[in-house]
Amino acid sequence: MSAENGMQDFRRTAPPRAASSPLPMRDGVAASRVYLPPGPWPTVLDFLVERFRFMAPQVLRARLNVGAIVDETGMPQRADAPYRPRQWLWYYREVPDEAAVPFELDILYRDAHLVVVDKPHFLASTPGGRYLHETALTRLRKRLDLPAISPVHRLDRETAGVMLFCVDVASRGAYQSLFQQRQVVKEYEAIAPWRDDLVFPLVHRSRLQDCASSFAVQEVGGEPNSETRIEVKERLGALAHYHLTPSTGRKHQLRAHLSALGIPICNDLFYPCLQPRHDVDDYARPLQLLARAIEFTDPISGEKRRFESRRVLAQARSEASTSAGTVA
Numbered sequence: 001m002s003a004e005n006g007m008q009d010f011r012r013t014a015p016p017r018a019a020s021s022p023l024p025m026r027d028g029v030a031a032s033r034v035y036l037p038p039g040p041w042p043t044v045l046d047f048l049v050e051r052f053r054f055m056a057p058q059v060l061r062a063r064l065n066v067g068a069i070v071d072e073t074g075m076p077q078r079a080d081a082p083y084r085p086r087q088w089l090w091y092y093r094e095v096p097d098e099a100a101v102p103f104e105l106d107i108l109y110r111d112a113h114l115v116v117v118d119k120p121h122f123l124a125s126t127p128g129g130r131y132l133h134e135t136a137l138t139r140l141r142k143r144l145d146l147p148a149i150s151p152v153h154r155l156d157r158e159t160a161g162v163m164l165f166c167v168d169v170a171s172r173g174a175y176q177s178l179f180q181q182r183q184v185v186k187e188y189e190a191i192a193p194w195r196d197d198l199v200f201p202l203v204h205r206s207r208l209q210d211c212a213s214s215f216a217v218q219e220v221g222g223e224p225n226s227e228t229r230i231e232v233k234e235r236l237g238a239l240a241h242y243h244l245t246p247s248t249g250r251k252h253q254l255r256a257h258l259s260a261l262g263i264p265i266c267n268d269l270f271y272p273c274l275q276p277r278h279d280v281d282d283y284a285r286p287l288q289l290l291a292r293a294i295e296f297t298d299p300i301s302g303e304k305r306r307f308e309s310r311r312v313l314a315q316a317r318s319e320a321s322t323s324a325g326t327v328a
Helices: 003-012 044-051 057-065 136-144 169-180 253-260 317-322
Strands: 032-036 087-091 106-110 114-119 160-166 185-193 202-210 217-220 226-236 239-246 289-297 304-308
Touching (some): 032 044, 044 057, 114 136, 160 169, 160 304, 185 253, 202 253, 217 253, 226 253, 239 253
Antiparallel strands (some): 032 087, 106 114, 114 160, 185 239, 202 217, 202 226, 289 304
């Protein structure tokens, strides 16, 4: 069996649950992990070179040589160590030259179990890819000194607005169940083109699936797995200010639905056509999508909760001129 086949077999088989990390949190960032599946790799380095193809082999060798990659007991791994499958390795991710995101993460509410934030555009929810320290999760861990805090749900990096975090592990499941059981009312706003032939309000349903060649999603035939109610708040010439209420929470659902209707959200780099990625964000052109509000019954206190963003979409003409909120 080739190494490539070994990797393919691994991707088809879910690895066992990992034990807790032997490495402590560092500067608000938890250690990452990689599972070692059964396979033909002679050494740990051989596997890591195959697994992390985007990294130069000499970089991986150097990290192993300084003890920066450890096993589940915290024992550093050598580059020439024999490959032992069915275990986890732990390490700290490094993102060289990570760009600072020059926008504040505002806290709307905090109690013993819940933190609600007003996330700005361009700030990732959690670490991943090019983003490690410049994420909502890392900022909150450092700012509030809450190492166990974790997101209840996610917002795209490009989307601004209300986002929930759970303070402690014991309470997280109760809040996540609200989303899984669709007991949360989510309201969004977007600026997108106006079409005279569309009659509002309307409900758009479709089946969404991941595109094989990109991070985007596409509509396909079959039973719908996504639903969005779309209303018009205000006509803005060739554009309109829309109020969106999704009944489901598929990846990129609102962006894909409006694009499918021929009214793609302004400044969207994914829909209707994937635009070339740039290393530097254009902060003057944020995606005109805002998570305006979240409403639910608190599973711990039993109280009705409603949290609203204080941000205003930059192209929402009349609201921007009359509101004291932060322009988004």
